[in-house]
Every structure is written in C-alpha cells, then in structure tokens.
Amino acid sequence: MTTTVESPPDPRAETPARSAASLVDAVFRAREFSIAGALVLLVLGTYLANPRFLSHQGIKDLLLNASILVLLAVGQSAVVITRNIDLSVGSVVGLSAFACGKFVAGTDHGVLTVMLLGVAIGVVCGLVSGALVSFGRVPALVVTLGMLYIIQGVDYWWAQGDQIGAADVPDQILGFGSGSVGVIGVPYLPLISLVLLAATAYFLRGYRSGRELYAIGSNPEAALLAGVPIRRRILAAYAFSGAVAGFAGALWLARFGTVVADNAHGWELTVVSAVVVGGVAITGGTGTVWGAALGALLLTTIGSVLIVLKVDAFWQGAITGALLLLAIGVDRIVNLRMTAALRKRSARHGNGA
Numbered sequence: 001m002t003t004t005v006e007s008p009p010d011p012r013a014e015t016p017a018r019s020a021a022s023l024v025d026a027v028f029r030a031r032e033f034s035i036a037g038a039l040v041l042l043v044l045g046t047y048l049a050n051p052r053f054l055s056h057q058g059i060k061d062l063l064l065n066a067s068i069l070v071l072l073a074v075g076q077s078a079v080v081i082t083r084n085i086d087l088s089v090g091s092v093v094g095l096s097a098f099a100c101g102k103f104v105a106g107t108d109h110g111v112l113t114v115m116l117l118g119v120a121i122g123v124v125c126g127l128v129s130g131a132l133v134s135f136g137r138v139p140a141l142v143v144t145l146g147m148l149y150i151i152q153g154v155d156y157w158w159a160q161g162d163q164i165g166a167a168d169v170p171d172q173i174l175g176f177g178s179g180s181v182g183v184i185g186v187p188y189l190p191l192i193s194l195v196l197l198a199a200t201a202y203f204l205r206g207y208r209s210g211r212e213l214y215a216i217g218s219n220p221e222a223a224l225l226a227g228v229p230i231r232r233r234i235l236a237a238y239a240f241s242g243a244v245a246g247f248a249g250a251l252w253l254a255r256f257g258t259v260v261a262d263n264a265h266g267w268e269l270t271v272v273s274a275v276v277v278g279g280v281a282i283t284g285g286t287g288t289v290w291g292a293a294l295g296a297l298l299l300t301t302i303g304s305v306l307i308v309l310k311v312d313a314f315w316q317g318a319i320t321g322a323l324l325l326l327a328i329g330v331d332r333i334v335n336l337r338m339t340a341a342l343r344k345r346s347a348r349h350g351n352g353a
Contacts, residue, residue: 031279031330035294039301046305053308060180060187064255066300067189068093068248072267073274073292074193074200075244078237080275081204083217083284084133084140086238088125089245090267091151096121096249098155101164101259104173111176111254118250119243125151126242130235148268152261159261166257177254189251193293196244201289213237217284273320274299277327299323 046053072089079086096118104114125147132143166174180187204210215223216230224230253259278295280287303316 032291032294035298039298042301046308050308062304063190064187066297067193068251069296069300070193070293071244071248072271073296074197074289075241076271076275077280077289077292079241080280081213081217081284082234082237086241087144087268088147089271090264091148092122092125092242092245093249093252093264095151095155096246097252097259097263098261100250100253104170105164105168108170111173114173115250118246122242122246123239126239130238134231134234155261164259169257173254174257197289197293214285273324277323
C-alpha cells in the first residue's frame with residue numbers, strides 16, 4: 001500500500017496579488033496617519049495662537065461645518081474609486097436644499113419626510129449621470145459637467161430670485177440641524193456623517209460588490225474578464241453619490257434654514273480636492289473613505305483657521321489648490337514606487353517557484 005505524504009505549504013508561495021493588496025493597504029494607512037498628524041498640528045498651532053479656537057462652541061462649529069463636506073466626500077469616493085468623477089454634487093446639493101425648502105415652507109412636515117425627498121432627488125440625478133457614463137459610455141467629466149450646468153439652470157429657473165427663509169421652515173427641522181445629543185452636546189450632523197462613513201467603509205471592504213468597485217478602478221479590462229458587472233457597479237456608484245448629495249442638501253436646509261438657488265456653488269471642486277488629498281487616487285482603484293473624510297476635515301479646518309487668524313479668504317482657495325497638486329504629485333510618486341516594488345516581488349516569487 002502506498003502512503004501519500006502531503007508537504008507543508010511553502011510560505012514563499014504567497015500570491016503576488018495578495019502581496020500587492022497588503023502593500024497598497026500599508027501605503028494608504030500611512031497616508032491617512034500623515035493627514036491626521038497634519039490636522040493635529042494645524043489645530044494645536046491655531047490653539048496656541050488663539051485658545052478660543054478649541055472652546056466648546058469652536059469645536060462644535062468645526063464639526064458642523066465639516067459634516068456636509070464629509071458626506072459629499074464619502075459619496076464622491078465611491079465614484080472616484082471606479083476611475084470616474086462626479087462634478088455635479090454641488091449643484092445637486094443646491095437643488096435638493098431648495099426643493100426641500102419649497103416642500104416644507106409653511107407646513108409641518110417632519111424630518112424623515114424631508115430627508116427622504118432629498119435622497120430621492122439625488123438618486124434621480126445620480127442615475128441620469130450614471131446611465132450616461134456606464135451604458136452610454138460618455139466620458140464622466142463631460143457628463144457630470146453637463147449635469148452641473150443643467151441642474152443649476154433648473155434651480156435658477158425654479159427659484160426666480162426667490163429664497164427660503166428660516167421662518168418658513170418647520171421648527172423640528174431647524175431643531176434637527178442645530179440639535180445635539182449627550183451631556184457634552186455632540187451635534188446630530190457629525191454623528192450622521194460618522195455613521196454613513198463607517199457603513200460605507202464596511203461595505204467597500206466587507207462586501208464583494210464593494211470590492212468590485214476597486215477592481216474596476218484598478219483594471220477595468222481585468223474586472224470585465226473576471227465577470228464583474230462593470231456597468232451596473234458604476235451606475236450604483238453614481239446613484240449612491242447622488243443620494244448622498246441629495247441627503248446633504250436636506251441637511252443643508254436643516255443646518256442653515258435660509259436657502260437660495262446657488263447653495264453649495266463651487267463645492268464640487270472642494271469635494272474632489274478633499275477626496276484626492278485624503279488619498280483616493282484620481283486614477284481609481286485605491287484609497288479609503290476614511291482618508292477622504294480626513295481630507296474633508298483638513299480642508300474645513302484650514303478654512304476655519306484662516307478666519308480665526310484673520311487671513312484673507314482668498315488664501316483658502318490657493319491652499320486648497322496647492323494641496324490638490326501636492327496630493328496628485330504624491331500619488332504619482334507612490335504609484336511609481338509601488339509598481340517597481342511589486343515587480344521586484346513578482347520576480348522573487350517567480351524565481352522561488
């Protein structure tokens with residue numbers, strides 16, 4: 001009788017794909033830690049210059065100001081990961097905020113109804129953009145830039161110079177936008193942003209459909225050969241981005257009360273900057289929503305710091321642009337070095353086989 005003895009697995013037989021994933025994760029964890037470190041240094045430096053910056057009200061205002069931008073960065077990340085972009089998010093926020101304001105003006109509608117309306121408006125806008133990009137195969141830059149102008153035109157036509165005042169909005173909606181929970185009074189809006197952020201991060205890493213977004217952004221041809229439904233995934237990413245933008249518009253109404261046609265005008269570039277600064281590669285396939293949220297918090301903090309230090313607001317745009325260029329440059333350098341490192345690892349695995 002012949003006995004077959006199985007040899008133990010060779011530790012050198014780790015697949016290059018798994019090794020590559022570990023390397024990419026390590027790089028972007030380091031990127032997120034560096035952003036968090038820069039944020040801490042920025043806050044501490046401003047505190048030394050003006051201790052009132054970290055007062056209870058100062059921290060509350062900082063969190064409230066960052067909440068909507070964090071939400072938009074989370075939605076934008078899902079699109080950018082697939083190697084696309086959504087430049088219409090700012091105009092969707094404006095349209096959703098104005099539509100929700102018109103809907104609730106002089107009524108007693110509740111918070112849930114307003115939020116659902118905002119999400120529905122955003123989903124419709126996202127599905128239109130996503131369908132043109134995924135099924136129509138029109139470049140994402142062209143589609144979403146066109147949607148930006150279309151939505152803005154509809155909003156201006158609808159508003160006719162009118163605005164929604166806080167006196168027209170039900171008290172329960174305004175109370176939700178300024179309300180807080182707990183003994184120390186943590187505002188609702190940052191908590192909502194944190195919950196959505198954590199849920200999205202878990203979905204992208206814990207579910208196959210979420211990981212497929214990364215596969216599409218990394219290599220669309222390979223993803224197609226692997227059976228990934230690319231068109232449906234891209235459509236879903238745009239629908240999610242639109243839903244988040246519409247939800248952010250409803251929160252905008254609750255937060256500020258007063259709404260005009262051009263709310264969040266120009267925010268699309270700020271959102272893209274936050275995502276890229278946070279480590280989500282503009283070429284797709286890498287990055288996390290946690291990094292995008294840190295990027296949004298960093299940009300918001302910079303704006304608040306400039307106000308506290310009485311620096312001209314012009315410099316906020318200049319600093320944002322400089323950070324965007326720096327982030328793209330860093331991504332390029334990191335990608336080149338990772339490519340070289342992966343080639344060396346693949347060569348070693350090939351020689352050890």
